[in-house]
Amino acid sequence: MAELFIELFSEEIPSGMQARAADDLGSLLTKALDGLNPRDLRMFFGARRIAAILTVDAEIPARSMSERGPREGAPEKALAGFTRKHGVTPDELTLENGFWVLNKSLDPVSAESCVAEAVPELLWKFPWPKSMRWGAGSNFTWVRPLRRIACLLDGHVVPFALAREGDDAHGLKASNLSEGHRFLAPGPFEILSGQQWQEELETRSVIVDMDSRRDMVRTGVARLADQHGITVVQDDGLVDEVCGLVEYPVPLLGKIDAAFMDLPAEVMQVSMRINQRYFALRNPDGKAAPYFAFVGNLPFKDGGKLTTAGNERVLRARFADARHFWDLDRKTKLADRVPALAAVTFHAKLGTQAERAERISKLAGTVAQAMGLDGAQIAQAERAGLLAKADLTTGMVGEFPELQGIMGGYYAAHDGEDEAVSRAVAEHYLPRGQSDETAKAPVSVAVALADRLDLLAGFFAIGELPSGSGDPYALRRAALGIIRTIRDNGLRLDLTELFAQAANGRMGGELAKLPDFIAERLRVQLRSEGERHDVLAATLAGGLDGDLVRLLARTSALSEMIQTEDGRNLLAAAKRAANILRIEDKKDGPHTGAPDPALYTQDEERALATGLDQAVPAIETALKEERFTDAMQAIAALRPTLDRFFEAVTVNAPEPEVRANRLKLLSRFRETTALIADFGQIEG
């Protein structure tokens, strides 16, 4: 048993690639050293290094192998090929059961030679998403120049070099050297063990454990904020990114010049995050606090005074730029920007953003009407739809595309548009992602739906559908946005009708596939919520009900029903009936049409017929009135009648007309269940 230590020390690795690279190194080592039974793997990564510490066996023990070669009497050539492959002579083979067999005992392989062979191979092939060449001619590539390789087994260097025939691989070879902080502890030091390496790095101002760095950033920033009675805007992505940029995180707080505090909070936050990797802070009332937090890479000689002043100055310049756009943009009304959208292409086959704005406006009105909004709200939805994309021509959105919508909302409010209109302009991109909220204000909802309906109808009409992992126009996200918005707001809309409106006379393409596309997204969504997808499939069997609220209510009523004992038995009976019909229909089916009461010979038949006669109108009325639980109860109530029928009645009676009549009765039962769902789709 030995400790294997590997560190790959390089120039600064992009922050976003470090964790993945550490993962890759771990799994490649585990795979390549399989024979050494690798275990207790610990990975480290940071700005200038990825490293692994693991336990391996001291050797791959001696073992024997046996490989079957060509058949006895096979051509000379085949035998020669086999011996060449294994580097043996024919007299080392034995004849077993008509085949030439090579039995070989393998010597033990030391961990050292195993590692020395595997690691260079692994480094040459390391899967960086993007790598580079450097120096005077080696083809060994790395994400940025690789400067040192440390590789030790129980503290002893595993001797290997990366050089291959004709390529010196920058002269890189395994050593026992590492380096500390670039500025505070330049130059190499000797590694004795994984533990000592970690400790030595800490004395040399490198916190090599990612979790420890995260912790230093989180608690450090929170403490600074606390001193001023303010709080940090949580941003785990930013914490991770910053921790990949610094080897010794030192959180610091800077002040924001009062002159900029009237900028929209989102503008300040985006500028700070995207351009500067700063954390935004909030006052107790939730408004932007006049501070920002940033993370330096070392404990500064002056406590960070100079660097804080420098960062404050940089932020002033950034905010001055933002202020420039903010002031300039507000000089032109959002409404006056709509014509300029004619110069912005949306998609070559789908026209300009101006045409799109027209479509969204019209559609937003239609949706608002379908939602039952009043005349004023319908007009607001149309207005907001028209203005929704106009902020694409503003300087601020040009600079920060992630502020689209949000800026439009601010500018619309500034122009004196109705509150509902400016709010809808701001909110129509909701939900922006999985974890984002959906729009709630009615006018916002109408525009949010119209935007996505137009997007889907447009791209389906020109046949640009998502395929596999490719979804360049984010159509899946749009469909999910529609589904979530409708569900969260309990909207009673007919999507089928709205898609027809969105298609706006356009025909063909793949438009017909749109309902199935929505159904598929719904299935994926329900599955992610832990719902049974087979139940949804059963209610979707007749095609997508454009009223998702109704569809889901029905699905959940069905879901509940099949969990009751009556429901489970009914389901079994339905499947049994379907099986019998499938088999018998094949012989001389189909057996449809009303059964003849005169041909019933047993009471159980008559009871079932009567039961069905009563259940069908009850189910139909309940479904129509959307009393889905009542509908389910009406069908579940048939259970004892059905049980008795299957117990007492032989469907395949010897008299042909009795048999046919009984099959017709079963068929009528199947039709009745079909009113509810396709029970055949339900598992179990």
Add this chain to the structure above:
Amino acid sequence: MSATRPLCFQDLILRLHQFWSEKGCAILQPYDTELGAGTLSPHTTLRALGPKPWAAAYVQPCRRPSDGRYGENPNRLQHYYQYQVLLKPTPEDSQQLLLDSYRAIGIDPELHDIRFVEDDWENPTIGAWGLGWEVWCDGMEVSQFTYFQQVGGIPTVMPSTELTYGLERLAMYVQGVENVYDLDFNGKGLTYGDVFLRAEQDYSRHNFELADTQMLLTHFNDAERESMRLAEAGVAQPAYDQCLKASHLFNLLDARGVISVSERASYIGRVRALAKAACEAWLAGEEETSHG
């Protein structure tokens, strides 16, 4: 930095010249045609190709017509200076060299926060890309650091280190000035504004309002034709000059707002084709001389 008086603009340049001269660079003078970036100078673009070592440093005036702000923006200029260094092959201590040059102009990395923040550099108009970083000082990008991987659509057989300093930004930082026009130019009372403000105002009008677009279009077509003809004749640098002219003319047309989004890509493609042809012509000549 607080103890001694900060460097004036021209002394900053002189210090950098001194520093890179001591490191063995040829100190060259600015290239004599309009360029959008120091990278575009043939001292970088053409020299980055082929198997011959090279080390040079120079100041390059850069023109970005659309960045004109009529002298009213404290940070943006349509004409500014880059300090450009090309080291081929990439030295082992490229990063250390850059940091030492910062010390030489008065930036102490133990007082200031110096970071290497990833940057995948790309210049589609000359078919070039490389990997490297934006180098930040206290949150401000003060240099661009690139290991060239491809130029003119041709992989670099001997990769080089390219260091580009934004001189005005760096000077503003060193001097603690918030408006570029307030920069101390010569240490004797002359400001950056005294030298350049009038030009920024006039060129902004020229770039956005006055430049004759019909003439620019004609010149673009002429430069394109000439560049191709010269590249075919195997005279690489004259061909490349015409490519640079076409590139600048395109930038002017773009500033004048006469190039639509869809046309843009096609113009960039045309300039890239010229750059590629000139680079290929250069490489052909290099191979001849290295074998001859």
